[in-house]
Amino acid sequence: MRIAIMGASGRVGTRLVELILANPGLELAAALVRPGSKLIGVPVSGGSIEYRPADAGMNSRCDVMIDFSRPVASLRLQEEIGSKSIPMVIGTTGFTVEEDERLSMFSRQRPILVSANFAPGFEAFKRAAIDFARRMPDAEAGIGETYHRAKKTDPSGTSLLLARDVCEARSRVMGFAAPQPAITVNRVGDTVGINEVRFQMGAAEAVLTYRVQTLTAYAAGAITAAQWLVSIPRPAGRYSLADSLND
Ligand SMILES: NC(=O)C1=CN([C@@H]2O[C@H](COP(=O)(O)OP(=O)(O)OC[C@H]3O[C@@H](n4cnc5c(N)ncnc54)[C@H](OP(=O)(O)O)[C@@H]3O)[C@@H](O)[C@H]2O)C=CC1
């Protein structure tokens, strides 16, 4: 499988490149970095290609693209790909509602799998939190996150997703719109990722914790999702990580 990486010089992008180069069944088709990056023209270590900026003349030799960059870059990449039906896996988070709608519009051209968290077991963790919310709808829910110091201080895509799904679960059971859970944001050292869902019941509190140990966990999960996405010809559209786990 030939994979192009957008955000190849990033924390996750560099892990993606390493995993691809180490896997004989995978080929690094392109390592795309920011325009003006000092890496442009530099050979990718261990690989036979050079880092380059995404451009309209992009070589669509790849079977799939994986994007871990920034919303503005991710959407510009979509524009540059145009109507080519290259399947994509997007891990980039921080899209505004309007940007996310644009992403959905682009998914009319190609299959696009989007997930805020590709680490193993995250979907199961999220479903456990939803199940708890359904069983204990009177509990007051709260979300907590701890990430590395370089991450912006807005709530992560993961926390926003957990807050939305827990709130929806409570609302459905209670029959009215539950308040959105508060999100507590912590930035500590080079913490990879700690996510908490807390349920306060007065006489007791339940805390569900999800702790990611290495950045490679996210990269490996994104590659597995990409392998699923291209395992058979898929219609254009927007796919979730749950879709890839349900097959
Ligand atoms: N879904 C998931 O499982 C996960 C998602 N993420 C998300 O993925 C994204 C990247 O995370 P992370 O790797 O830690 O971030 P980094 O900042 O380490 O990497 C971002 C990458 O995108 C590149 N980039 C930034 N701006 C542009 C641009 N305008 N055009 C082209 N390339 C650009 C950077 O290039 P340069 O180095 O030159 O700045 C870098 O290569 C974030 O949104 C993060 O929230 C992170 C982990 C897991």
Ligand SMILES: O=C(O)C1=N[C@H](C(=O)O)C[C@H](O)C1
């Ligand atoms: O920036 C990160 O590190 C992460 N970002 C994603 C997010 O915004 O949820 C996924 C993961 O939590 C790590």
